Amino acid sequence: MKYLTLAETYQDLQATSKRLEMRDILVDLFRGTEPRLMGRVVYLTQGTLGPDWEGLQLGLGEKLVSRAIALTAGISDDDLEALVHREGDLGLATEAAFASKGPKQVQLFQESLTVDRVFESLTMVARVEGSGSTEKRIRLLQQLLMDADPLSARYIVRTVVGKLRLGIADMTILEALEKAFLWAEDEERVMGSDKVVETIYNVHPDMGAIALAVANEGAEGLAGFGIQVGVPVRSMLAERLGSTPEILEKMGDRCAFEYKYDGMRIQAHVGLEGVHLFSRRMETITSQFPDVVQAMESAFADVEAIMEFEAVVHNPETGELLPFQEVSHRRGRVHGLAESVEDYPLVLFAFDLLYLDGEELLLQEFQLRREALESLLGKAGEGPIRPSTLRWVEDPEGGDDFFLEAIAAGCEGIIAKAIGEGSHYRAGARGW
DNA sequence: TCTGATGCGTC
DNA sequence: GTCGGAC
DNA sequence: GTCCGACGACGCATCAGA
Numbered sequence: 001m002k003y004l005t006l007a008e009t010y011q012d013l014q015a016t017s018k019r020l021e022m023r024d025i026l027v028d029l030f031r032g033t034e035p036r037l038m039g040r041v042v043y044l045t046q047g048t049l050g051p052d053w054e055g056l057q058l059g060l061g062e063k064l065v066s067r068a069i070a071l072t073a074g075i076s077d078d079d080l081e082a083l084v085h086r087e088g089d090l091g092l093a094t095e096a097a098f099a100s101k102g103p104k105q106v107q108l109f110q111e112s113l114t115v116d117r118v119f120e121s122l123t124m125v126a127r128v129e130g131s132g133s134t135e136k137r138i139r140l141l142q143q144l145l146m147d148a149d150p151l152s153a154r155y156i157v158r159t160v161v162g163k164l165r166l167g168i169a170d171m172t173i174l175e176a177l178e179k180a181f182l183w184a185e186d187e188e189r190v191m192g193s194d195k196v197v198e199t200i201y202n203v204h205p206d207m208g209a210i211a212l213a214v215a216n217e218g219a220e221g222l223a224g225f226g227i228q229v230g231v232p233v234r235s236m237l238a239e240r241l242g243s244t245p246e247i248l249e250k251m252g253d254r255c256a257f258e259y260k261y262d263g264m265r266i267q268a269h270v271g272l273e274g275v276h277l278f279s280r281r282m283e284t285i286t287s288q289f290p291d292v293v294q295a296m297e298s299a300f301a302d303v304e305a306i307m308e309f310e311a312v313v314h315n316p317e318t319g320e321l322l323p324f325q326e327v328s329h330r331r332g333r334v335h336g337l338a339e340s341v342e343d344y345p346l347v348l349f350a351f352d353l354l355y356l357d358g359e360e361l362l363l364q365e366f367q368l369r370r371e372a373l374e375s376l377l378g379k380a381g382e383g384p385i386r387p388s389t390l391r392w393v394e395d396p397e398g399g400d401d402f403f404l405e406a407i408a409a410g411c412e413g414i415i416a417k418a419i420g421e422g423s424h425y426r427a428g429a430r431g432w
Numbered sequence: 433t434c435t436g437a438t439g440c441g442t443c
Numbered sequence: 444g445t446c447g448g449a450c
Numbered sequence: 451g452t453c454c455g456a457c458g459a460c461g462c463a464t465c466a467g468a
Contacts (some may be wrong), residue, residue, distance in 0.1 A: 017449055017450075017454095018449085018450070019449090019450065019452095019453075019454090020450090057439080057440070059438095059439070059464085060438095060439080061438065061439050061440080062438090062439095063437080063439090063441085064438075105452090127462090130464095130465090131465075131466090132465090132466095133464085133465070134464090134465060134466070135466090162440095162453090163456095166453075166454095167449095167453095167454065167455080168453095168454080169453075169454060169455085170453095171454085172453080172454090222464080227443090230445090240444090240445080245434060262443090263443095264442065264443080265442090265443095269465060279441080279442075280441095280442080280443090281441075281442085285443075293463085324442085324443060325460075325461090327442090327443095327459070328442065328454090328460065328461055328462090331441070331442055331443095331460095331462075332441065332442080332461075332462050332463070333442080333461090333462065333463085334462085334463070335462090335463080338434090338439090394453070407443080429452090430451095
């Protein structure tokens with residue numbers, strides 16, 4: 001498959017803002033793609049090279065990509081900057097620069113790019129490391145761009161800087177996968193009526209792997225993708241509400257209030273093969289938090305579980321919870337780990353339980369998940385792992401006191417959580 | 433060996 | 444994390 | 451209501467270059 005085919009599809013996508021139309025453009029693309037290539041096509045369309053937890057980074061941003069472009073197009077940095085200003089973004093500027101080069105350029109891209117070539121080149125860029133790596137990355141990108149026609153160049157550049165600007169993202173791609181491979185050829189349904197693919201994606205957020213599976217095997221291909229310790233679950237998010245009436249409207253008369261801790265979210269997977277930690281955006285952060293790993297190991301020796309925590313730095317003497325700024329010293333750190341563990345000690349407030357010993361709890365009501373969580377934590381005993389502070393309320397009007405209490409405790413505010421029917425864990429959605 | 437530029441992920 | 448636009 | 455992109459403050463890592 002030519003990369004240009006992909007680029008042309010991207011151009012079509014950009015031409016509309018209607019989601020149904022975008023979905024159908026993707027459906028045509030997917031149905032016309034060799035099944036073998038579906039993983040790569042989907043990753044590229046997502047603007048990535050693999051699942052988030054694998055942590056592949058291109059390591060090239062606007063500045064460095066600009067250098068590669070200027071070198072390839074044979075123009076100065078200043079000229080390129082002027083083009084960016086005129087065209088609106090780096091991708092369009094590249095396209096313009098390439099297009100204006102005339103017949104000489106045509107000879108350069110005689111060997112037209114394939115999806116494989118682009119994917120593999122970008123993967124190579126991502127794999128370079130060490131001294132001289134910046135130059136090497138630029139050179140690799142340059143070699144790729146050298147063979148690119150103007151339109152392909154537009155999207156390669158945008159892919160590398162991480163701004164495809166297609167107007168589509170995960171949800172639209174998932175719906176397109178569903179329609180392309182699980183619906184009959186000419187079938188029409190209400191958008192998102194089944195969400196089979198999305199449901200799988202929520203517990204196995206690797207769109208390339210899923211796309212490959214459905215393209216090759218249809219619905220059967222999804223069978224192997226259940227919730228699994230070691231594979232992150234998409235996080236359920238909260239929505240900001242301004243006032244008590246809004247909360248009442250959304251939650252009904254009964255709900256639960258919980259402290260909203262001013263920390264960092266950690267999804268912890270404990271199991272037979274050890275502990276895995278994931279960030280809110282499903283990056284692997286296990287090695288950054290040896291203290292958390294250790295706490296999990298000693299607290300949950302013989303269980304298999306997926307839990308969610310808010311990690312907050314505290315003062316062990318006073319018990320005081322410290323603001324986000326403090327925990328941010330822990331984020332992304334690879335040097336001086338031992339010191340930072342000492343300097344920024346964490347408390348882990350558990351607030352949800354998604355999986356326990358072979359049982360998926362996502363579809364259970366919140367009360368049940370919470371009960372199971374508390375009983376699990378009960379076994380954990382004293383230590384840095386604690387249940388989040390929660391209050392069951394009959395009358396959300398009375399939430400003001402709880403809010404003030406939360407603020408006084410060093411939290412950002414409170415979260416209202418629905419209970420009863422419909423209070424299952426809505427992975428990837430804003431439901432709190 | 434140090435410093436600034438750059439990239440990237442957290443909220 | 445916030446915000447606003449489009450559907 | 452949902453999805454998407456554009457935006458900001460902050461801290462850390464890596465690398466180039468002095």
